[in-house]
Amino acid sequence: MDISILIVDDDKLVVEKLVEGVNWKQLGIAIVLTAYNIRQAKEILEEARVDILLSDIEMPQGSGLELLEWVRNKEIPVECIFLSSYAYFAYAQKAINLKSREYMLKPVSNRELEEALGSIVEILQKKREEQGEGEDKKSAFWERYLLQENYSQSLLEKGYKEGICSPEGKYFLEIIRIFPDSDTKKKKNLVLYHFIIQNVAAEFMEDRHQKLMAVLRESDYEWVLVAEEKGSQEERKMDSCQLKECLEKALHMRVCFYMGVSSSVEELGKSRRNLEQMEQEAVPGNNGMLFEEEWDKKDIAYVSPPWEIWEKEMSASDMIADTQEKILHFLEELWNSNQVTISTLEQFRRELMQMIYRYLNKQDVLITRIFDGREFDEHYESAVATLPDMEIFIRYIFEKLAGFQHQDNRQESVVEQIKHYINDHLKEDLSRKTLAGSVYLSEDYVSKIFMNVTGISIPSYVASCRMQKAQEYLKYSTFSVSKVALEVGYSNFSYFSKTFRDYTGCTPNEYRNRVTKKQG
Structure with missing residues (x-):
């Protein structure tokens, strides 16, 4: 089974450098997941199997030490390395108490980090060797039989002989399709999706004392679930509906199920072909469930609307x-x-x-x-x-x-509406898509008329408004700098500081100190 690592740091540049700079393949780490705050990290740790946690300590929305303490309380088996800019004894002592493997000071070279990671990978590999490879063997059989070797009889006989399946047993297939939105597709977290679907399905089936044989990924957004039949068809339908709901909750997206009939291993090929044809022709309704036994293959004449x-x-x-x-x-x-x-x-x-x-x-x-x-x-x-x-x-x-x-579509009016929206929503997402949606026009058209009327681009105007508001907060409020960053729409503290320095010529703390001296 592949070794996975989760990198947690609020500085996206640091995360990108780690992802691109470390030779993960040579280390034996196949899956690299990322999070930019503690909330995101917890969501991933709850939904996917993570072997190694590589985390910063000081972050605006919670510390890495708090994250590891949460991990230990949840009894999630994770090895941890901390990367910190601070050589504080209290931090290091807390990390040791939480059984962190390493406490490394930034900047750390890729070579030093790879040495530390290599030691942890060796420990994980030894543990896995002791646990055996039974589950991997079963998954490999079902993947070859259903997806690669076109229901090979010789492979099936081998499966009988090794006790992976039985000629007397009854099994069923379910095709699981997920529907991520465009923003989620851009992140391409395919490995994470597989982890979530595999883990949620395994836990669900175990709770119901059912035998899950395998969860196989067939394409980017489609999986085949193989399980041994238990209970009536109606009970299985109810279970499948509940599993779909569990997956939608864990994945935060819509899921559809194509549920096959119960059959012998030799008949699974026929069920698989029927399910594939259902995918090509049948349309899932609001409940997202389609059943092989209810599918009618008749031709349907198109009825044209008025x-x-x-x-x-x-x-x-x-x-x-x-x-x-x-x-x-x-x-x-x-x-x-x-x-x-x-x-x-x-x-x-x-x-x-x-x-x-x-x-x-x-x-x-x-x-x-x-x-x-x-x-x-x-x-x-x-x-x-x-x-x-x-x-x-x-x-x-x-x-x-x-x-x-119903919109006043004069260019000047549209630009004024956009300006008002920006100033009223500085804390929120102010992408071109959001602003165009607020005036019911396309992104390209809005960008063009904003530049025509104001002479500056929308991103430049947004940044200017946010920096002006940040100056007000630093001058008149007692908010911490990280709180100010969040109030003007920056979740990444480092990026906020850089933008503020580019705009004013000084850091947020320097600006506040200067203003305080003048007021004093």
């Missing part, structure tokens, strides 16, 4: 929300009459966008003025994955149209 009527209603009235509700109701009726497949949703999406293009063309409005290209593409592509995704896409389209319809 697009022309809806388009006339939109053009004749400023209440386009009524049209949205009619479209959603039509879609619901199709679903209730079992007339929704992926192909029918694709046709529905295509005709919907044709109606929207015609409507905007009559208003003499370019679609790029309202919809941001990347955001629109993400919604468009995911719309046919599930029924909720199509409903989200429809609401997204009509929310943008309604906002644009």
